[in-house]
Amino acid sequence: MASILGSLVRQVVSGIENVPVEITRAFEEQRLSNAGRGPPLPDIVKMLQSITSSVRTFVCIDALDECAVANRVKLLNSLQQILKSSPHTRIFIIARPHVRAEVEKRLPGRVTSVSVGTSKNDIMGYLRLRLDEDETPEAMNESLEADILEKIPENMSEMYVGAIILHQQK
Numbered sequence: 001m002a003s004i005l006g007s008l009v010r011q012v013v014s015g016i017e018n019v020p021v022e023i024t025r026a027f028e029e030q031r032l033s034n035a036g037r038g039p040p041l042p043d044i045v046k047m048l049q050s051i052t053s054s055v056r057t058f059v060c061i062d063a064l065d066e067c068a069v070a071n072r073v074k075l076l077n078s079l080q081q082i083l084k085s086s087p088h089t090r091i092f093i094i095a096r097p098h099v100r101a102e103v104e105k106r107l108p109g110r111v112t113s114v115s116v117g118t119s120k121n122d123i124m125g126y127l128r129l130r131l132d133e134d135e136t137p138e139a140m141n142e143s144l145e146a147d148i149l150e151k152i153p154e155n156m157s158e159m160y161v162g163a164i165i166l167h168q169q170k
Helices: 002-014 021-033 041-052 069-084 098-106 120-132 142-155
Strands: 057-061 089-095 111-116 157-166
Touching: 002 041, 002 069, 002 142, 021 041, 069 089, 069 098, 089 098, 098 111, 120 142
Parallel strands: 057 089
Antiparallel strands: 089 157, 111 157
16 A cells, blocks of 8 residues: 555655655655665655645546455545645545445545446447457357347446545534
8 A cells, every 4th residue: 555655655746846855855764774665654644645735636546446455445544634634635536336335434525426437339339349350250150249249238337436525524
């Protein structure tokens, strides 16, 4: 988890003109004391809080559902800490629908959800195009093609896009 958020620190820092001295110092100290490993997660969260507290920041996290559950919990908890001190930060999360409840639980009162997906006709059109471009058409019979055109569109799930928006806490 520290590597994901550490990467986020590097990306945010690369977009600002003057890197805060405490961030440069923290990375240098950790590099020297931890055999090249980065700072621990709590220190990285503090760095992100420091940077994003005064600069409008947009964070995009794709495929959150592919993150291991334990790491997902740590990431969402860290994001919650960052959002508390960073009123200018917006986070966009893309994941499958089963993750929505977890995001809403970890970031209560801050989530606006949008479901996006393709239509069955879009998927069918794409599949037909790909089947027509097949360079070995003799490898497929009509039964297999019919199965492909039936089963793939049935099993496609919509994606969930969570736009985490800070609301004034009352």
